[in-house]
Amino acid sequence: MCDICGCAHDVKDTKTISINQSLLKSNEDAASANRKHFDEKGILAINLISSPGSGKTTLLEKTIEALDGGLSLGVLEGDIETDLDAERIRARGVPAVQLTTGGACHLESALIHRGFHALEQQLNGKKLDLLFIENVGNLVCPSFFDLGEHVRVVLISVPEGPDKPLKYPKAIRTSQLLIITKSDLLPHFDFDVEKVRADACALNPSIKVIVTSAKTGGGIEEWVYFLQTNLTTELKRKKP
Numbered sequence: 001m002c003d004i005c006g007c008a009h010d011v012k013d014t015k016t017i018s019i020n021q022s023l024l025k026s027n028e029d030a031a032s033a034n035r036k037h038f039d040e041k042g043i044l045a046i047n048l049i050s051s052p053g054s055g056k057t058t059l060l061e062k063t064i065e066a067l068d069g070g071l072s073l074g075v076l077e078g079d080i081e082t083d084l085d086a087e088r089i090r091a092r093g094v095p096a097v098q099l100t101t102g103g104a105c106h107l108e109s110a111l112i113h114r115g116f117h118a119l120e121q122q123l124n125g126k127k128l129d130l131l132f133i134e135n136v137g138n139l140v141c142p143s144f145f146d147l148g149e150h151v152r153v154v155l156i157s158v159p160e161g162p163d164k165p166l167k168y169p170k171a172i173r174t175s176q177l178l179i180i181t182k183s184d185l186l187p188h189f190d191f192d193v194e195k196v197r198a199d200a201c202a203l204n205p206s207i208k209v210i211v212t213s214a215k216t217g218g219g220i221e222e223w224v225y226f227l228q229t230n231l232t233t234e235l236k237r238k239k240p
């Protein structure tokens with residue numbers, strides 16, 4: 001068990017399991033309330049999960065560039081310390097709130113609820129289309145916590161190695177999209193994209209895979225299309 005967050009992974013002690021189950025249950029209740037709130041406002045919420053440094057904030061920067069004001073975005077940035085990532089997003093003219101967990105290795109729904117209200121204050125009544133939640137860099141604990149998102153996206157970068165889907169199956173099983181980032185580095189690493197795709201699809205047959213590079217812009221158009229399609233589907237689903 002993770003000593004910091006008390007997550008339910010690899011739990012052997014029955015007393016600990018019951019504590020963690022109640023923690024997860026209260027998180028799930030708050031996640032449902034968040035999702036209802038986002039639904040009422042016609043927002044598509046996206047939770048980005050990855051190891052530290054896989055390229056989450058860089059992908060968001062490229063997304064802002066690619067959308068070029070076509071959709072209205074807001075970002076909740078999760079980190080253990082500092083508001084460096086939120087500053088990077090705000091520098092591109094997009095509202096962002098930093099959620100510093102003070103040691104915890106994942107975000108939880110109650111923090112998202114508070115962060116979203118803080119974000120709304122920056123919006124001055126402007127409607128959001130997409131809410132991005134950049135989770136704390138960690139491929140384990142964030143997989144266990146629904147934040148009320150509509151879409152979960154897991155990122156694995158080329159330098160991390162091709163064994164990550166097999167080693168972190170929960171992240172793959174609970175995500176709708178796997179983004180393989182830093183594809184410009186493929187010539188320098190033993191990273192078999194087709195094997196990673198096959199491993200991910202064996203764990204989660206419905207997962208979609210997109211290969212991107214923030215350096216060359218490869219795959220960014222496909223990612224933007226994924227976002228637009230999911231936003232349209234969500235809006236249709238909510239229509240009476």
Ligand SMILES: Nc1nc2c(ncn2[C@@H]2O[C@H](COP(=O)(O)OP(=O)(O)OP(=O)(O)O)[C@@H](O)[C@H]2O)c(=O)[nH]1
Pocket residue numbers: 050051052053054055056057058059085136137138181182183184185212213214215
């Ligand atoms: N070569 C290459 N480098 C990249 C790419 N995307 C991101 N990087 C670099 O990877 C490093 C980490 O990128 P970030 O976007 O900050 O990663 P992150 O996942 O947000 O990191 P944390 O928030 O700390 O978990 C930076 O030096 C980026 O410039 C890419 O597509 N190709």
Ligand SMILES: [Mg+2]
Pocket residue numbers: 056057058085134
């Ligand atoms: Mg980041």
